Amino acid sequence: MSRTDTPLVLVVDDEPAQRALLSYNLEASGFRVALAEDGEEALLKIAEDAPDVILLDWMLPHVSGIEVCRRIKTQKGGSDAAIIMVSARSDESDRVRGLETGADDYITKPYSVTELLARVRANLRRVRPVQAGQVLEVGDLRLDPETHRVSRAGQAIHLGPTEFRLLSALMERQGKVWTREALLDRVWGRDIYVDTRTVDVHIGRLRKAIGVAGAPDPIRTVRGAGYALG
């Protein structure tokens, strides 16, 4: 399992277009992405990068996806990663075979990107349960996920649910520049449609809420990119 906070997703597919598509969408949703185009490279990257989730194409040159899956799962001291098999065939028998081989989930082409992302997230939650109760601190900002209490320099701050989740996201990855899309995804949820400008407004509200006269604004606007904290 990867050591940094950002989950790593390994995409194993021999189709460059598929890799690009998935890579783009996963990164847009805030994941780190590693790529492999065949089974051997996949096994190598798994050993090297310790991904959290593996998107594994069923049909691969040289070593088949199902074989890769077996090897990962039977490997001693092997990967803890969740494996999601991606297949063109929707045969029930294939599905069963995939899951029997040790895959954690199974998705058939054609799939919606939304659905795929949802599956990735769901599996990620299983593999890497969020360690609750971890109090977040950035500068003089404090946020306690368990009690939902927020303070700046000891001063209690009231936030609405959305601003609270927004600040949580920003604080969980201090310094990371979030795109508006990634924030929408993380704070609002995947299938909700809202304008990206909504993020601006909530950032504004958050700024006002945590603002202290004289103190510098801890939220950084990165023109053309998004926002970051600290």
Next chain:
Amino acid sequence: MSRTDTPLVLVVDDEPAQRALLSYNLEASGFRVALAEDGEEALLKIAEDAPDVILLDWMLPHVSGIEVCRRIKTQKGGSDAAIIMVSARSDESDRVRGLETGADDYITKPYSVTELLARVRANLRRVRPVQAGQVLEVGDLRLDPETHRVSRAGQAIHLGPTEFRLLSALMERQGKVWTREALLDRVWGRDIYVDTRTVDVHIGRLRKAIGVAGAPDPIRTVRGAGYALG
């Protein structure tokens, strides 16, 4: 046995997914959770954290569950914890063997989460008899689980059974924000079909019961999340 009021459950399982699932459900029911993925780590955590209940997978790498069980029970000055063996096999012989080794209870996969939680609670009651007179105090609120007496600033307060359990939950984890679902689970019990709004109503009744003119309301409403005490 752990020192704080909230019971600690140690989950020993090499399957990350299992650990995550149990961890999630146990925490949702108000328990604290410790995790171990093999026997050695389990023994370590038992010595360190003194859990009240141990959920022990039968099949473990390195040191088997049954061996862990034996070691815990034969250890001098060892843990008082209740051990619940979790096994894939439903063999009667295994059951007997498990119990002979010193396990307090035995449950076979697949199990319903409800059943498991019930077993945990049942064993907890044996290990930790009704929290033996542990009087809960938050601010000027007092609640005695043994005598079922509640008072505020010395003034006796009468509560119905539901309000009593509700206040108990809130007081056991001062500051923690309980979702309505978690409260339903904890106070009403699983599988009871009750609208989440019912929680609101009972919170209202509880507020009225423990309210004192002039004093601030000790129950905090966290919009979009739930309720917390203090």
Next chain:
DNA sequence: TGATATCGTCACCATATCGTCACACAAAGC
């Protein structure tokens, strides 16, 4: 049995919070 306490649900209200827009302002490009 009747009296009482407690419960769960609903309807209605107040308002906290939300998403969008419009316009002002700032930064980057030329």
Next chain:
DNA sequence: GCTTTGTGTGACGATATGGTGACGATATCA
């Protein structure tokens, strides 16, 4: 300088959320 593009923000209507009194159904107890 001017233009273009991106961001800040006050206002506003729509909506979601929570508080609460009323009411009928049950459970409890003498």
